[in-house]
Amino acid sequence: MALFSFFAGWISYLLICLLGLIFIAFLCFCLYIKYIHLKYDHIPGPPRDSFLFGHLPTIQREMSNDRVVHDKFLEWAETYGPVYRINGLHAVMLCVTCPDTTKEVLMSPKYPKAPLFYKRLFNLFGQRFFGNGLVTAQNHDEWYKQRRIMDPAFSSLYLRGQMGAFNERAEKLMDKLADMADTNTAANMQHMFNCVTLDVITKVTVTSCYPQIPTLPLQLIISLYPKNKKFINEVKKSCQLLRSTGRQWINERKMAVQNGEDVPKDILTQILKTAEENIANDDEELMLDNFVTFFIAGQETTANQLAFAVMELGRLPEILTKVRQEVDDVLGMKQEISFDDLGKMTYLSQVLKETLRLYPTAPGTSRFISNDIVINGIPIPAGVTCVFNSYVCGRLDKFFEDPLKFDPERFHPDAAKPYYCYYPFALGPRSCLGQSFAQMEAKVVMAKLLQRFDFSLLPGQSFDILDTGSLRPKSGVVCNIRHRGQTPAD
């Protein structure tokens, strides 16, 4: 009995000490948050929901109510100006729309990608995902080494040589659409575009292993609720499948290289080279990081752009007529589109650019600011994350008049170029490596679609945006497809 009370006494003593320590740690954390508030509260920003969580509850509310969180950021940019502050626990994030700062920060290699966001993409729900691949690499030298190796697979000379592949894959889509037109079947255009961009990037359709990536704050929120376990497990399984598919393809290519076979200078071959020059000892993991990176970065962004373009053309007959006329003038009945043809379809380029202004499918980027700077006359102490949001910039009327109007004339070759307020592919050294690839692919697919088919949106669809980290049309853009010249009753 005495022994029992001795131990019980010690356990209660330890518990009290532990609680005391937790309380002191919490107090220190609160004091640190107060210090951060004092340091950055001179920067304008919306009122915080709470001392501890800052603006996170508002952001969570927007997301759980199925709203586009970037609309909230837009509303705040309109109210609080070219730089405003958002708090979440001890972290401070600045949303910047000031063009001069956008230029200064994004064009300089001095500002690394912000760990606040990119470190979280290393894993997805505990499963290695983008790792240290090109999009997420934060160390400048490691990133630069990879980028230099990957560049040849995206040079304009190499891409010219890919026109055959773009044509061939787009033709497969046209065949499917022709079947649908013949059988009067409605087409979910987003799904169709996903298949073609997947086909182009992998040359094999492996749609089933393609993971849906939830937005980063959403990931954290999702992982807090046990009821999401099933979803989390599915995402993890998709990631594992993607990496094991990558492992298999990489090994096959490695064997081909070792056997002295003539391999193409494509993305996969270049990925093998990134590992050869990697000084760290995780060659295979780095290759898989880049496999996942190109698979994700190179596929759904373009598919979603195409789907948004069809959505807008479906409700704007005048623009549709004009762009179709251009395609007819340049291509006529020609089946194989050449690189030179692409250059001649300038209005189609304008349509695609305008699509990304209103619907930047990868809506922003961020950088860590490790030195004191001044933004729009406001001194900013070092240690913050700056977010550059192309969705917000594209919809601010100080940059684009009547911003919600879809108007490709904004990108007419003679129109004034937007000054650091239009960057759907980001800007500077960390801008999109696949920009030309994506826009060549998008043009080939759109041109063939316009050349061969009439499409009309099925009534009753929403024109809303679904924000899953990248932006996509909520409706899927379901269309009735007809061969050109075929009347709806045929």
Ligand code: HEM
């Ligand atoms: C419409 C299509 C596309 C859009 C809107 C887009 C947009 C972007 C954006 C905004 C970034 C910067 C991301 C960040 O800073 O977090 C980026 C980076 C990147 N994109 Fe794209 N992208 C598209 C298509 C592609 C394609 C087709 C590929 C490859 C085949 C690709 C490969 C990459 C890579 C490798 C990076 C990282 C570049 C680096 O940091 O060096 N993208 N893209």
